[in-house]
Amino acid sequence: MAPWFGQSSMVVYSLCTWSLEGSDMLSKTDFIQYLNCPKSLWLKQHKPDVYPEGEFSDFAQKLAAEGYQVEGYVRQLVKEWPDAASCSFQDVFETNEGLHARADMLRENEDGTIDIFEIKSSTSVKDGKPHNQLKDAAFQTIAATRAGRDVRNIFIVHLNKDYVRDGEIDPGGLLTFADETIRVKGLLDETEREIAEALSLLGEAAIDESSCTCLNLSRLHHCDSFDYFNPGIPEYSIYSLPRLFGRKLENFVAEGRFGLDQIELDEVSRLQQPIVRAHNIENPYVDLADIENFIGALAYPLYFLDYETYLSAIPVVDGTGPQQQLPFQFSLHVLHEDGRVDHVEYLADRPELPRPLVEALEGAVGANGSVVTWNKTFENARNNEMGQAFPDKRDFLLGLVDRTVDLMDVFKTGYVDIRFNGSTSIKKVLPVVVPELSYEGMEIGDGTAAMDGWNKMINETDPQKQARLRQALLEYCKLDTLAMVRIFQFVEGLVRGG
Ligand code: SF4
Incomplete structure (x- = not known):
């Protein structure tokens, strides 16, 4: 039992529901969106037909699904x-002014007050952007108070980051009840003001739609409404430049210099210059010395490696904790010096610690040769974690880390095509340099779909459906490493003059 529980028996209350008379409604989700960007909320409510349902709604949906x-x-x-x-x-x-809040859980106290419990899938209480959970709770508290209830205590229920599954999930060990009454009540005045501002904005029939404040922020911060509010920005623009932010970006914006043709090379960094050059020469920018350095550091055979992992709020296997990455699949293409290519793969058929995966990898990777990945931070992090989990495999896995290179690096400064639009994602590079290979039309076509597909596969009882999901997973991961082989051969061909 939770220690703050004083009462031993209670009456069940049904909540009073106030009729809604206002035309504009502000839900808790809307309010969090308002705090992130007022204009995008206005657009969603007033012009839903042009509002692009994008990252914010995906993010909100993921949080909601995990919360349930x-x-x-x-x-x-x-x-x-x-x-x-x-x-x-x-x-x-x-409430009559249009507030709408659904309490995850509440408790009726003997003195007529209520306690509010906000249930989250995070492993700590989040008090910053993009989702300030304390503001969530403050919104709930205000809505409950205006609906006539007296709120006594406010809790954020989140996952215990130290919990390790051992058999059936133990809810008492899994959950942490954080009493956030003081912090949330300290935010009520500020939140009241913000709610009033949000309702006032939503009451406006029109707003300035000619630009938005993200003009002064790098592309990482833009939501899918950026193009709507800033229709004059060219497709390839200053926002295609990586790590462009702060005073330099603000100056370009203030001077109205959005096009890459308006930017001088000596105004941008070494990492940004290749993109400006590629745009201006209307051809890919190629730095052969950079590519040669990359290739010259490699040792054959080359092991092109990719992991798929499952990240779930609730741990799915013994020995793992909440929000932990669980590798369940790898694809490995081996490119020998004489041009031969072998392929090895592994896919877990059930939730399991990745020991069989590591053993399969150990059987396929020889003592010599470079390991080639795309965004090596991810694969190396998994190898380090698995090295900690399986001490007898530590030398092998840390050896892989030492041998790992990042093919993505070539596309930062060695080969830049403006059609990548400043991105080095394999999903952007592949269709440009190896257009005959494509993720288009695949049943599973990205990492999130792979996660979802594996979850469905391990829970599927129909053998035919299960086999189909298995095949789709194998095809997707195989394409990831085959794509790397073909991209590598493409850049190698540049060096050879092919
Ligand atoms: S791009 Fe514009 S609409 Fe989107 S979050 Fe930024 S300021 Fe808001």
Whole structure:
């Protein structure tokens, strides 16, 4: 039982629901979007037909899905509490001004007050952007108060980062109840003001749609509405330049210099120059010396390696914890010096610690040769984690880390095509340099779909459907490493003059 529980028996209350008279409605999700960007919320509510449902809604949906999963364990735990009957889930507060809040859980106290519980899938209480959970709770508190309830305590229920699964999930060990009453109540005045501002903005029939504040921020910060609010920005622009931010970006914006043809080479960094050059020469920018340096440091055979991992709020296998990456698949193409190519792959058929995966990899990777990845930070992080989890495999896995190079680096300064639009993602590079290979039309075509596909595969009871998912996963991961082989052969051909 949670230690802050004072009551032993409670009455079950049903919540009063206020009728909604205002024309504009502000839900908790809307409010968080407002805090991130007022204009994008206005656009969503006033012009839904032109609003691009993009990253924010994907992010919100992922959080919501994980939140429901965690809520299932909260429900299990609460059933054991002596005053379980006083707790309820998903009650709604609506107010006359248009606030709409659904409480994940609340508890009716004997003195007529309520306690609010916000349930999250994070492993700590988040109090910054993009999702300030304390602001979430402050919004709930204000909505509940305006709906006539007296809020006593406010908790954020999140996952315990130190929990390690051992058999059935133990909700008591999995969940942490953080009493955030003081911090949330300290935010109420500020949140009241922000709610008033949000409602006032939503009440506006028109706003300035001619630009937005992200003009002064790098592309990483732009949402999918950027093009709508800034229609005059060329396709290839200063926002195609990596790591362009701060005073330099603001100056370009203030001077109205958005096109790459308006930027001088000596105004940008060594990393940004190749993109300006590629744009201005209307051809790929190639630095053969840079590519030769990369290729010259390699040792054959070349092992092109890619992992797929499963990241879930609730640990799916014993020995793992919340929000931990679990490698379940690898694809390995081996390119020998004489041009022969072999392929080895592994896909876990059930949730398991990745020891069989490591053993399969150990059987396929020889003592010599470079390991080639795309974005080596990811593969090396997994190798380091698995090295810690399996001490007897540590030397092998840390040896892989030492031998790993990043093919993506070539596309930062060695070969830059403006059609990459400043990105070095393999999904951008492949269609330009090896257009005959494509992820288009694949049943599983990106890492998120692979995660989802593996989860479906291991839970599928129909053998035919399961086999189809398995095949789709194998094809996707195989294409990732085959793409690397073909991209490598492309840059090698440049050096050879082919
Ligand atoms: S790009 Fe514009 S609309 Fe989108 S978050 Fe930035 S300021 Fe808001």
